[in-house]
Amino acid sequence: xxxxxxxxxxxxxxxxxxxxxxxxxxxxxxxxxxxxxxxxxxxxxxxxxxxxxxxxxxxxxxxxxxxxxxxxxxxxxxxxxxxxxxxxxxxxxxxxxxxxxxxxxxx
Numbered sequence: 001x002x003x004x005x006x007x008x009x010x011x012x013x014x015x016x017x018x019x020x021x022x023x024x025x026x027x028x029x030x031x032x033x034x035x036x037x038x039x040x041x042x043x044x045x046x047x048x049x050x051x052x053x054x055x056x057x058x059x060x061x062x063x064x065x066x067x068x069x070x071x072x073x074x075x076x077x078x079x080x081x082x083x084x085x086x087x088x089x090x091x092x093x094x095x096x097x098x099x100x101x102x103x104x105x106x107x
Contacts, residue, residue: 023042057090057094
């Protein structure tokens, strides 16, 4: 898959993002179509960003942070990670505090 620069005009109006969209955008890369398949592995730095976001930013509706250690039963599982997950304000605030210099252009 090719890495394209972010279409700022398109993404500027989107307030709630999926986990993968947020990870790609935080790395200043145009998000790939989901689902991400085994034959189209995302760049390593995007995968690391995805894990970092899940560990530090809560779900846009519940505020719960994704538990990396797993769950003991189905009732303890968080909302599915395939749907909308992060809101723009939380991502922007996190990027300002934890960014490594250059803030992603859409935030």
